[in-house]
Amino acid sequence: xxxxxxxxxxxxxxxxxxxxxNEFALKDGSRIxxxxxxxxxxxxxxxxxxxxxxxxxxLEVDIFEPRSFQYCGPAGCNHCGGIVSESLVQILSAxxxxxxDTVVQRGVESxxxxxxxxxxxxxxxxxxxxxxxxxxxxxxxxxGDAPLESFDGFLQGxxxxxxxxxxxxxxxxxxxxxxxxxxxFADHSDSSYDLVAxxxxxxxxxxxxxxxxxxxxxxPKTTRGYICEFRSxxxxxxxxxxxxxxxxxxxxxxxxxAAIIPKGPFATVVMVGDxxxxxxxxxxxxxxxxxxxxxxxxxxCVCTCKPLINLGARKRPYGDxxxxxxxxxxTRLYKDGIGAAFRTGKAxxxxxxxxxxxxxxxxxxxxxxxxxxxxxxxVGRIMFATNTVMKNSRLTRRAMLRMAQREQERxxxxxxxxxxxxxxxxGSAPYTEMFxxxxxxxxxxxxxxxLGSAFWPRQK
Amino acid sequence: xxxxxLGKIYRDGEEIVSxxxxxxSMYVVQSGRVEVVQTTKNGGLxxxxxxxxxxxxxxxxxxxxxxxxATVRAVGEARVLKIDKKTLLRxxxxxxxxxxxxxxxxxxxxxxxxxxxxxxxDTHL
Numbered sequence: 385x386x387x388x389x390x391x392x393x394x395x396x397x398x399x400x401x402x403x404x405x406n407e408f409a410l411k412d413g414s415r416i417x418x419x420x421x422x423x424x425x426x427x428x429x430x431x432x433x434x435x436x437x438x439x440x441x442x443l444e445v446d447i448f449e450p451r452s453f454q455y456c457g458p459a460g461c462n463h464c465g466g467i468v469s470e471s472l473v474q475i476l477s478a479x480x481x482x483x484x485d486t487v488v489q490r491g492v493e494s495x496x497x498x499x500x501x502x503x504x505x506x507x508x509x510x511x512x513x514x515x516x517x518x519x520x521x522x523x524x525x526x527x528g529d530a531p532l533e534s535f536d537g538f539l540q541g542x543x544x545x546x547x548x549x550x551x552x553x554x555x556x557x558x559x560x561x562x563x564x565x566x567x568x569f570a571d572h573s574d575s576s577y578d579l580v581a582x583x584x585x586x587x588x589x590x591x592x593x594x595x596x597x598x599x600x601x602x603x604p605k606t607t608r609g610y611i612c613e614f615r616s617x618x619x620x621x622x623x624x625x626x627x628x629x630x631x632x633x634x635x636x637x638x639x640x641x642a643a644i645i646p647k648g649p650f651a652t653v654v655m656v657g658d659x660x661x662x663x664x665x666x667x668x669x670x671x672x673x674x675x676x677x678x679x680x681x682x683x684x685c686v687c688t689c690k691p692l693i694n695l696g697a698r699k700r701p702y703g704d705x706x707x708x709x710x711x712x713x714x715t716r717l718y719k720d721g722i723g724a725a726f727r728t729g730k731a732x733x734x735x736x737x738x739x740x741x742x743x744x745x746x747x748x749x750x751x752x753x754x755x756x757x758x759x760x761x762x763v764g765r766i767m768f769a770t771n772t773v774m775k776n777s778r779l780t781r782r783a784m785l786r787m788a789q790r791e792q793e794r795x796x797x798x799x800x801x802x803x804x805x806x807x808x809x810x811g812s813a814p815y816t817e818m819f820x821x822x823x824x825x826x827x828x829x830x831x832x833x834x835l836g837s838a839f840w841p842r843q844k
Numbered sequence: 845x846x847x848x849x850l851g852k853i854y855r856d857g858e859e860i861v862s863x864x865x866x867x868x869s870m871y872v873v874q875s876g877r878v879e880v881v882q883t884t885k886n887g888g889l890x891x892x893x894x895x896x897x898x899x900x901x902x903x904x905x906x907x908x909x910x911x912x913x914a915t916v917r918a919v920g921e922a923r924v925l926k927i928d929k930k931t932l933l934r935x936x937x938x939x940x941x942x943x944x945x946x947x948x949x950x951x952x953x954x955x956x957x958x959x960x961x962x963x964x965x966d967t968h969l
Contacts, residue, residue, distance in 0.1 A: 470931075471931050473850055473925070474926075474927040474931050474932070475931070475932075475935050475942070477872035477874075477900075477925050478872065478900070478932060478942060478945065478946070479942065479945055480898055480945060482872070482897055483850060485875070488849060488850055491849050491850045510926055510928075511852070512852045512925070512926055513849065513850050513851060513852070514850060514851070514925060514926075727939075730939060731939070734939075734941060756938065
């Protein structure tokens with residue numbers, strides 16, 4: 385890999401000099417409002433303050449978050465399956481951010497793919513637990529006695545340790561009288577800022593308050609998810625689910641994707657699809673393939689939600705003195721939303737500190753990070769469309785299963801299908817990289833052999 | 845292995861990387877403590893450092909194709925996370941500031957090394 389990126393480092397420092405006279409440059413005492421205290425908001429605030437400190441810049445950062453992540457259930461939840469990808473766990477560690485054991489409910493060491501034609505367990509390529517199953521909030525509504533710590537609360541704590549202030553006020557409006565964002569509150573007070581970072585996700589109405597902004601931010605395309613918590617015992621969850629995420633490729637009409645994630649004494653069921661309704665959820669949970677992978681004594685908690693999931697990229701998630709990070713702007717298709725929150729949050733913070741907060745600054749220095757995610761999503765759509773075609777045919781399901789099983793059984797076998805499934809489900813690699821892997825002669829050859837053998841049932 | 849934990853557990857004395865071996869990964873201590881030791885010319889073991897949660901090692905192998913310059917082993921039970929070269933370099937390409945984080949620690953280590961060399965120099969004068 386070349387180090388052409390070194391020019392970007394030089395560029396960053398060159399930006400420091402030019403920002404002195406820039407009216408959009410942040411200065412000592414500049415005020416930044418972060419709307420939303422989930423991962424993207426906290427990552428943004430944390431890196432903003434960390435980088436500002438490195439160049440002796442004193443900023444005032446307010447994080448507007450009405451929820452307290454100390455509460456169980458919806459009052460402290462951000463409605464998410466709660467997986468931190470393998471790549472993000474590694475990058476966070478390299479950044480010096482070690483996730484505490486109290487936050488990580490289960491370290492995931494394998495994914496088990498369940499199909500009507502059989503199951504295959506795909507182990508972590510490095511035989512390590514590098515994927516974190518966790519709760520974004522403080523766990524399910526009925527989880528008060530479980531020793532949980534919120535992931536979002538942990539990240540928010542990192543930002544507040546750096547000096548950010550969490551404000552519980554409800555924002556009722558945004559005005560731009562002098563080109564700067566003025567936030568208006570329910571008690572009729574208002575406050576002026578030099579930059580507003582929108583990290584409110586797609587399930588918040590805050591974005592509607594930006595209607596008056598010249599950029600006219602339109603909502604991104606979304607789909608629905610279904611998340612339900614089931615309570616069992618830690619022993620039973622470990623016995624049945626182990627330290628594996630269980631994913632299902634089933635030929636159920638309208639069914640796209642579902643996973644069961646073990647978390648301490650709970651199991652989180654996550655389903656994604658445009659056409660999700662109670663009937664489809666019921667059909668899925670009662671499918672024999674799902675039943676055999678489900679803890680027998682698991683009972684549904686009161687905690688169930690159907691959050692919106694961002695499917696696309698905003699064309700321009702920024703403007704003068706405003707930037708949209710995480711789900712509010714651009715996120716990865718179906719997977720690794722927290723990873724996208726990290727990447728866009730840090731890119732926006734770097735831009736604001738080293739370059740400025742104008743539309744041009746964000747376009748030049750923030751948009752490339754978003755664009756690389758958006759471009760990768762385009763390839764991801766092809767991958768998921770192909771997956772849908774393959775999972776809907778018994779023959780191709782059997783071929784996928786056999787190829788992955790053979791790779792997992794043989795020591796030293798190059799894991800073409802296993803790597804593809806692992807990366808598809810974990811979101812650990814860019815879709816572009818997975819796509820390129822499918823053109824490898826070994827992948828094509830083994831898939832053809834597996835397709836041929838799929839015509840005959842497997843001999844035990 | 846502890847269920848709510850990331851990385852791999854190494855028992856007391858177990859080697860995580862071995863001097864002279866090739867490797868392309870960096871490691872970050874998640875919990876516990878590890879010791880960095882180096883084999884001397886006469887075959888003895890020279891203690892170099894103890895590393896704790898949040899500290900990393902093995903980063904030199906990410907940036908250069910050389911064998912490991914020291915052995916790192918667990919002191920008591922330690923949990924350590926492996927970071928792939930590809931993942932790290934891909935991210936550094938997108939976000940060069942990540943490298944600054946690594947440079948900061950590497951710079952501190954060079955400073956310590958310089959102090960050690962100066963101390964040894966004084967001893968031998």
